[in-house]
Amino acid sequence: MVARVVTVAFDGVEARRVDVEVQQVATPAGAFAIVGLPDKAVAESRERVRGAFAGIGLALPPKKVIANLAPADLPKEGSHFDLPIALALLASMGVIAPDALDGWAAVGELGLDGRIAAVGGTLPAAMAAGAMGLGLICPEANGPEAAWAGDVAILAPRSLIGLINHFRGTQVLRAPEPGPVTTGGVVPDLREVKGQESAKRALEIAAAGGHNLLFIGPPGSGKSMMAQRLPGLLPPLTPQELLETSMVWSVAGLIQRGALTRDRPFRSPHHSASMAALTGGGLRAKPGEASLAHNGVLFLDELPEYSAQALDSLRQPLETGEIMVARANAHVRYPARFQLVAAMNPCRCGLGGSGRGACGKAPRCQRDYQNRISGPMFDRIDLTVETPPVTAADMALPPPAEGTAEAAIRVATARAQQEERVRAAGFDPDKARDQAINARASGETLDRFATPDDAGRALLMRAGEAGGLTARGWTRTLRLARTIADLDGSTGVLRRHVAEALMYRRTTVGAQGDFDRQTAHRSETPAF
Template structure:
């Protein structure tokens, strides 16, 4: 007789069906245990954990040949969550539980040698997949509140293998777990704590309103990291759909504790020594990287030129497509990665740049060499580049600003509401509601500037300051500035301010103003 139970294998954040089949063959007088179906080392070791767990609850394996097949056999199986479905199939084959008791269930879980069922990653997408197959899910007790977020799906969350056996025999009843709590990430630092830097705060507000990528450039101590850390306070909470998408990624990464979710947008800040695999995902057992963990949130890269060129350039594709594809010889794994990039850097290696007190003695060559660590195509994907001057003693002596995070967040929320209402009223794709993601019909209908603004944009393009991508991103940025201004149309002043932020070379503002901007409309005008 062949006993079967359903489980899943993870392909990115998607869970694919796997059927676990166990058969007892012959009566050789000796026990042998074989797992087939392209198992990795963790799955192959399941036979030892299952053997130990059975011994821990007082069960002996039969003196026969045990074959566990993981179908489809040509799909790679990775992870320790195959322990529980293999054990359940074996229990059914041995007659410990009725074979039909497993009908209608999928299972995931890792076994301890004492029969306890340990937590595993990916329970939420496993529960979603089980629901789509019309099945319930058996998972570890600690993962039960997480699995319950999948909605209309039956969940069994036993603490141990013996408790699950008793449930199927009718001597114990396992209650369905409740969904975990929705927690807040805690207090967000206030913009009032940032002295001076009004131009940089304005750029931060624009970036938050439209979801644009942002780069701060300035000497150490000028407040670049402080402002980036205050961006989450300006952003609206995750929508229910975004909450599910983000939680699926975090579940696969094993970062959801006790089923607790949060509506706060992710803010990830990896160290500049992070490798390409750490940023984009992958490894021996493919896991989501920092870019995917920042899905629907913010990826903050401090000391941008200190990251390896390979790691930085690996972000170019997800900045355009919103997903990361990890290519392997036998598979392509996709992770969602629609994040907002915020970066900070010093103007040169010594940190002080080529002007003012303590200026670099090797300027401008030091600046040029340092900035050349960042490729032009990556710069082209950054919508706002803002030079942050040093904070002076006069700035520090100023009283706290009259406006802080609450006031700026209100303007951001109003601008985002305008974007959503505009796209909804026109019956267009709601995925393009945020200006940073808009294109095609949305841009043509809502971001076409007036004649004076178009003339200014043409002038910038003819001066060689804009690529085709830069043209589109300038229109998106101008549309956001117009939304913050409460303007229905994109005017010349909105295009002018957007062009000021669109630079592919740090420190090129003076040349840009001279060649493109009309007289009197430089960076100081905003």
Template sequence: MVARVTTFAFEGVEARRVDVEVQLIGSAGQTTFSLVGLPDKAVAESRERVRGAFAGIGLALPPKRIIASLAPADLPKEGSHFDLPIALALMAAMGVIGPADLEGWAALGELGLDGRIAATGGALPAAVAASALGLGLICPEANGAEAAWAGDASILAPRSLIALINHFKGTQVLRAPEPGPAMSGGPVPDLREVKGQESAKRALEVAAAGGHNLLFIGPPGSGKSMMAQRLPGLLPPLTPPELLETSMVWSMAGLIERGALTRDRPFRSPHHSASMAALTGGGHRARPGEASLAHNGVLFLDELPEFSAQALDSLRAPLETGEIVVARANAHIRYPARFQLVAAMNPCRCGQGGVGRGACGKAPRCQVDYQNRISGPMFDRIDLTVETPPVTAADMALPPPAEGTAEAAARVAAARAMQAERARTAGLDPVRTVNARAEGAYLERFATPDEAGRVLLTRAGEAGGLTARGWTRTLRLARTIADLEGADGVLRRHVAEALIYRRAGPAAQADFERRTSTRPGFAEAEAAPSLHR
């Protein structure tokens, strides 16, 4: 007799079906336990955990040859969540549970040596996949509230093997778990607490309205990190599809506690010592990295040039595609990574730059060398580059600004509503179509500037050397500025402000000034004095 139970192997956030088959062979003799189907070390150790869990609840393995097969055999199996399905299939083969009782169920969970079922990552993606197959899911009690978010899937969340056996025998019926609470992250820091830096706050609002990447450059204490931490308060809450996508990534990382989800957008701020694998994902089991954990939210990189060049450049492709592919010899693991990059950096290593009190004596060479740690292609993917000058004593003596996070968030919500309505008009997904990701015919239809704006952009591109990507990102940025103004079309003033934000560091500025010094009349174009590529 062969007993079967369905479970899942994870490739990124995708749960792939695995059939666990257990067969007992031979007559009375010595017990042997074989596990086949390309298991990794953690899966191979399931034999001993299952053996110990059975002993913990008073069950002895039969004196036969036990073969547990994980099909398909060519799919790598990783993780301890195979313990429970192997144990259930074995109990069905032994007659402890009727094989018919397991029909219509998938299972995952790690076993303790006393028979308890321990929490494991991936309960939410497994529940979604089980529901798609028309199956219910048996998962650990600690994961029950998380799995219940999958919707109409039937969920059983026992605390132990004994509780599950009693449920199938009808002596102790388990209740279906309720979804965990939808939490809020609590009060967010207010923009009113930021003194001065009006230009930087304007750029922060533009970035929030269109989902654009943003870089603050300024000396220590100028409020760069302070403003970045206030960006989540300007962003709208996660929509239901975004909430499910984000929660599935967090489930794979084991970061959902007691099934509690939050509609606040993620804000991840890794230390600059983070490795490439920590940022983009990887490791032995290809876990999601910080970029994927920031999916549908914000990835804040403070002290940007202090990150390794390899780690920073590994983010270039995700910034364009919205996903990360962890390549292995036998598999390609995909994680979603549609995040908004916000970064901060000092103008040079000493932090002061080349002007004002305490100016660096090595300027501008120190600034050029320091900012050249960031590659040109990485700079090209940053939509807004904003200088944050030192905050003066006069700024600190001023009363709090009249407008704070609530007022700016209202303008951001109105701008995003305009983007959603345009997306519906174009037959696109209004959730995913923000200006920062607009392209193709949509961009041509809704972001083409008027004649004066087109002339300005053309002259700026010729003089400043805008790349094709820079041209497109400037149009997207101008569209967002127009949305904040409530304008239907993109005008010259919107393009001019967008060009101001497309600034670069001293190396690009020096090159721009050299190439434009012999071109009279460009100043009349109202473009920035230092256009970015």
């Protein structure tokens, strides 16, 4: 007799159906084979299943056991296949009725004493089970996480013996409750940052429109401090964003006891991180830092110290919002729509080419150091802000009158304007959601809402004709000007909004200034 149990294999954050089939054949006695393209962790399931059976007082049948994972050409990775293999074997042995497993999918890792250990990916597994019209059997520790899948029956046993007793009617397992949703964690306040008013303004603009931001300044000028305060300016995750982000974190095994958070992710990997650490990959193609920052912020401190390969691997996700991890036998797709915030020193010694302690090799040292970042990467950064050294006079000033709370209100108002504007335009819901943040606006949305007035267009044309803007830079300048106009409460994009946007664009590296920054200053000095 062949016993079957449904489980899943993960393809990025998607869970694909796998049927576990177990059959006993006559010879050779005591052998246990797992087929169906298993990896090392799946192949070792036979020993964990053997040990778990011994732990609860059961012996394997005196026949050869074959466990087939279908479809056979789909790679199977991970320890979550332990439980479905064990359940199919129990049904094959007659310990539980074969029809008891009808209507259920299962995931879980077995301990040698029969306990069921937590695994990653329970939330997408539960959602996939619901889409197939099935319930899900998962470890007790993953029960609160799986319960977030909605109207899906969940069984979350602590051990294999408890699950056997439930199916035999001697014990009843109650459905778990969803874990808590937390929000409003303690975040540093902008009031703690002395001076750097122009950088704070840029931080607020970046938060309002979801724009990429780069701080350049000497050590101790507050670059990291301001970046760490960005999450306090951002609105909480929407329900759909919460689900998307939680799916990625579930696959990575980072959800503890089913607790979800509406705070936007803030990931800050060390500059020694490899390309695989940033974009995902490795033996099991786990999500990288860029995907873990989905719908949140990826902060790269000491930007030029990252390897060129690692940095350039972020260029595609900055445009498309997703990462494709290409492997020899599979292509794994992860969402990665993050906001990039970076910080760097002006040169290797950190002090730049002016002021006390200036670098003696300037401007060559600055050009060489900043040229570690490719031009296409710079072109994807919307705001580049210089943070001068904080003086003793700045430190002696009282705390600023405005902090994170006041700036967050302006950011929330600007984002609400963006959402309402796109919603009123009558776009379909999927397009409206994608275009509801200025940093993502394109095509018709950009033409309708970000076209500047005649004076602003003329200023933008002069910057473009002088070679100061690429086609991508033109589009990103319009998006940035639209955000500045939203913060200004303006329905249209005016010349002053375009001028301020151009001031933040960086088109060259090293000691020479940018055309667009200089043009904006010359054209708009009286206005400021």
